[in-house]
Amino acid sequence: MLRSSMLAAARSRGVRRLVEANPLTGKVVERFVVGTGAEDAVRAVRRLGADDRLVTLDHLGEDTSDTEQAATTVRAYRHLLRLLGEEGLADRAEVSVKLSAVGQFLPADGEKVALDGARRICEAAAAAGTTVTLDMEDHTTTDSTLGILRDLRVDFPWVGAVLQAYLHRTEQDCRDLAGEGSRVRLCKGAYAEPASVAFQRKEDVDRSYVRCLKVLMDGAGYPMVATHDPRMVALAAELAARAGRRPDDHEYQMLYGIRDAEQRRLAAEGSRMRVYVAYGEEWYGYFMRRLAERPANLGFFLRSLVSS
Ligand code: FDA
Numbered sequence: 001m002l003r004s005s006m007l008a009a010a011r012s013r014g015v016r017r018l019v020e021a022n023p024l025t026g027k028v029v030e031r032f033v034v035g036t037g038a039e040d041a042v043r044a045v046r047r048l049g050a051d052d053r054l055v056t057l058d059h060l061g062e063d064t065s066d067t068e069q070a071a072t073t074v075r076a077y078r079h080l081l082r083l084l085g086e087e088g089l090a091d092r093a094e095v096s097v098k099l100s101a102v103g104q105f106l107p108a109d110g111e112k113v114a115l116d117g118a119r120r121i122c123e124a125a126a127a128a129g130t131t132v133t134l135d136m137e138d139h140t141t142t143d144s145t146l147g148i149l150r151d152l153r154v155d156f157p158w159v160g161a162v163l164q165a166y167l168h169r170t171e172q173d174c175r176d177l178a179g180e181g182s183r184v185r186l187c188k189g190a191y192a193e194p195a196s197v198a199f200q201r202k203e204d205v206d207r208s209y210v211r212c213l214k215v216l217m218d219g220a221g222y223p224m225v226a227t228h229d230p231r232m233v234a235l236a237a238e239l240a241a242r243a244g245r246r247p248d249d250h251e252y253q254m255l256y257g258i259r260d261a262e263q264r265r266l267a268a269e270g271s272r273m274r275v276y277v278a279y280g281e282e283w284y285g286y287f288m289r290r291l292a293e294r295p296a297n298l299g300f301f302l303r304s305l306v307s308s
Contacts (some may be wrong), residue, residue: 010285020284023132032257032290033060033283038080044256045093052267053275055064055093055221056133056253061101062278067113070103074117076233076280077232078124085128094131096276099145114207115148122156133160133183137200138191139167146173164189165209166198171283174212180217185224185253190289198272210235217243217250224274226253227264237271244251247271255290 008016019025034044041071044057056167059076061069077095084090103113118134125132127168134149136142145161152159160183163170167189177184188205189198209232216223217239225236233252251272252264267273278286291298 001296003223003292004192006229006288006298009088010288010292011147013259028284032255032287033277034256034277034279036279036281038075038076038083041080041277042083042087042089044277044279045089048275048277049092051264053263053273054251055275055277056096057093058096058135058278060278060286061282062098062137062285063100063102063105065105067103067106070101070106070113070117073101074120074150075113077121081121081124081128081130090129094119096133096135098135099148100137100141104141104144110145111148115151118148118152122152122159124157129253130185131158131160133185134162136162136164139193139304140187142169156185158183160185160220162187162226163212164210165204166193167277168199171208171211174215178216180220182221183224184216185226186216187226190293212289217245223250224253225250228254228259
């Protein structure tokens with residue numbers, strides 16, 4: 001109930017105005033977002049790299065209904081990727097892209113605009129020497145996103161995608177994407193989805209996560225285990241060992257600001273650990289999904305509003 005209200009608020013302009021207008025919100029947002037500019041993102045890559053954490057960078061923004069805004073986002077990613085190359089950080093950081101931020105929802109030719117924009121981001125990533133992963137948004141975009149992934153992989157076979165275990169379809173999508181060279185980031189899923197397409201009970205989502213993880217670990221691709229759940233992290237290690245995997249052929253991923261000590265522990269034990277780092281001005285939707293995921297995050301937010 002709380003989760004679905006928060007996720008509805010994530011898409012409400014009215015609530016957005018209220019949250020953004022609160023002078024104390026910024027302090028809390030800082031816990032999840034590293035700053036507004038590419039330089040802030042690069043600093044975060046260095047900081048996290050000090051204890052062997054890798055990074056994927058998300059230039060915040062989503063649901064663009066404006067062609068110029070989509071083009072601005074593409075330019076921002078290309079600028080960031082150029083910086084990463086120049087600073088010698090391309091082996092430590094890649095980028096994550098939401099296709100709705102580069103035009104997927106535009107009424108005229110949205111998919112084509114998003115494909116062209118994503119292609120230009122991939123060209124910049126190839127020039128810098130790093131990779132791109134496509135984030136996954138709500139279920140109405142899954143087919144379109146996987147279609148764009150297929151097109152991109154013709155020229156850029158290293159492009160990765162996110163799959164969400166809460167969707168009924170995902171176990172099959174994992175089978176389809178478990179082949180040689182494919183990179184799949186498996187998460188549980190962060191949007192409010194109807195029972196017709198998604199498991200509603202946490203236990204069912206968790207069971208689906210385990211089934212999907214098994215498919216990916218037994219496959220020939222590169223699984224990216226995106227969860228903060230200690231049980232899933234332990235199970236991933238077990239499944240990887242059982243499948244004969246080495247530490248460098250799969251990785252763990254967590255969001256910036258969440259389970260920092262566990263991130264450092266995994267990196268210190270020699271696992272590949274990547275942190276999803278968001279930066280930019282458009283933090284609202286991202287921030288609200290983080291609050292919706294966990295009552296403790298919401299409590300932290302409310303407490304800081306009253307105690308600061
Ligand atoms: P879940 O919320 O099920 O919690 C399970 C347990 O994990 C908790 O009981 C607790 O022990 C621990 N835990 C969770 N959050 C914690 C916290 N804040 N502090 C301490 N412990 C905590 N979603 C999506 O729809 N599309 C996408 O593209 C992405 N991309 C993405 C990338 C990466 C790298 C990550 C880590 C996540 C995403 N997500 C996402 C978000 C994802 O779908 C999901 O909403 C969150 O990761 C929360 O689910 P968990 O599996 O982490 O644990």
